[in-house]
Amino acid sequence: MKNYPTLAFIGAGNMARAIIGGLIKQGYPANKIWASEPDLSRIQDLQTQGLNVTDSNIDVVSNADVVVLAVKPQILKAVLLPLSEAAQQSKPLFISVAAGITSSSINRWLGGNQSVVRCMPNTPALVGLGASGLFANSDVSDEQRNQAEAVMSATGLTLWVEDEQQLHAITAVSGSGPAYYFLFMEAMISAGVQQGLTLDAATQLTLQTAKGAAEMALQSDVDPAELRRRVTSPNGTTEQAILAFQRHDLEGIVADAMGACATRSIAMAEELGK
Numbered sequence: 001m002k003n004y005p006t007l008a009f010i011g012a013g014n015m016a017r018a019i020i021g022g023l024i025k026q027g028y029p030a031n032k033i034w035a036s037e038p039d040l041s042r043i044q045d046l047q048t049q050g051l052n053v054t055d056s057n058i059d060v061v062s063n064a065d066v067v068v069l070a071v072k073p074q075i076l077k078a079v080l081l082p083l084s085e086a087a088q089q090s091k092p093l094f095i096s097v098a099a100g101i102t103s104s105s106i107n108r109w110l111g112g113n114q115s116v117v118r119c120m121p122n123t124p125a126l127v128g129l130g131a132s133g134l135f136a137n138s139d140v141s142d143e144q145r146n147q148a149e150a151v152m153s154a155t156g157l158t159l160w161v162e163d164e165q166q167l168h169a170i171t172a173v174s175g176s177g178p179a180y181y182f183l184f185m186e187a188m189i190s191a192g193v194q195q196g197l198t199l200d201a202a203t204q205l206t207l208q209t210a211k212g213a214a215e216m217a218l219q220s221d222v223d224p225a226e227l228r229r230r231v232t233s234p235n236g237t238t239e240q241a242i243l244a245f246q247r248h249d250l251e252g253i254v255a256d257a258m259g260a261c262a263t264r265s266i267a268m269a270e271e272l273g274k
């Protein structure tokens, strides 16, 4: 990124910190980043890293080129309503990472005619391996679109959608997705320990296997199903494990889980977007 926009985070919790960590690792100057939190003691560590910190959301909206909204969806409306006057004057680009909340709700709470990019990132942004879905409302200029792209691509893969509704599915796949893999890791570690491995050995082997499988799938020119078949020898060991997963309808479980996730995202838009 050549010209670093002044970037501000309203809410510096888990997701904001993952994005900030990814940006800093990519060389984004810490002194071009602001973090706003009601309790400054919670962001002292960010100040130590060279970020600017404040407890005034109005100040950051007035002074930043790009404002990342990273508070919980349940409080987003209450956080934005008092910012509309400052937003109308300074017209920054808003990037919201809040699950469920539509760009039109955000635009309305900010007084209208605001540039809003709605983004669904994920926490692997922290290690530069994030995956973000992005949608721009009609007020977003080409330059602002490039700014949003530059910020989020510093944390990993970006994918723009023209239909905002697709962000529900993106939430189910990649926004919440890391948690599914962590859950699977937890289950594998615990089963490894049950079979007599130490916790340390089971953890190391599970994590390296997850990393190796993901890296191999990324680098391969064949799909994951074919890679799975290549591990599964006829009448061998893997086959028994796969049959056990299939007896429990793993595919159906995953489809149910991701359906529930997207349904919650849609419901949050209705409950919280008014």
Ligand SMILES: NC(=O)C1=CN([C@@H]2O[C@H](COP(=O)(O)OP(=O)(O)OC[C@H]3O[C@@H](n4cnc5c(N)ncnc54)[C@H](O)[C@@H]3O)[C@@H](O)[C@H]2O)C=CC1
Pocket (backbone or CB within 6 Å): 010, 011, 012, 013, 014, 015, 016, 036, 037, 038, 057, 069, 070, 071, 072, 073, 075, 079, 097, 098, 099, 120, 121, 122, 123, 175, 176
């Ligand atoms: N955690 C995740 O994996 C992902 C989270 N998201 C979205 O990111 C957003 C934040 O989620 P998390 O970081 O997990 O939550 P979090 O609770 O860790 O962070 C929210 C932060 O906002 C701060 N805050 C509360 N009131 C505030 C105010 N008035 N002004 C400024 N800051 C205020 C809180 O002190 C807290 O540090 C949510 O909208 C969530 O839907 C999106 C994708 C993935």
Ligand SMILES: O=C(O)[C@@H]1CCC=N1
Pocket (backbone or CB within 6 Å): 099, 171, 175, 176
């Ligand atoms: O669980 C949540 O609501 C947030 C959004 C996607 C991941 N975490």
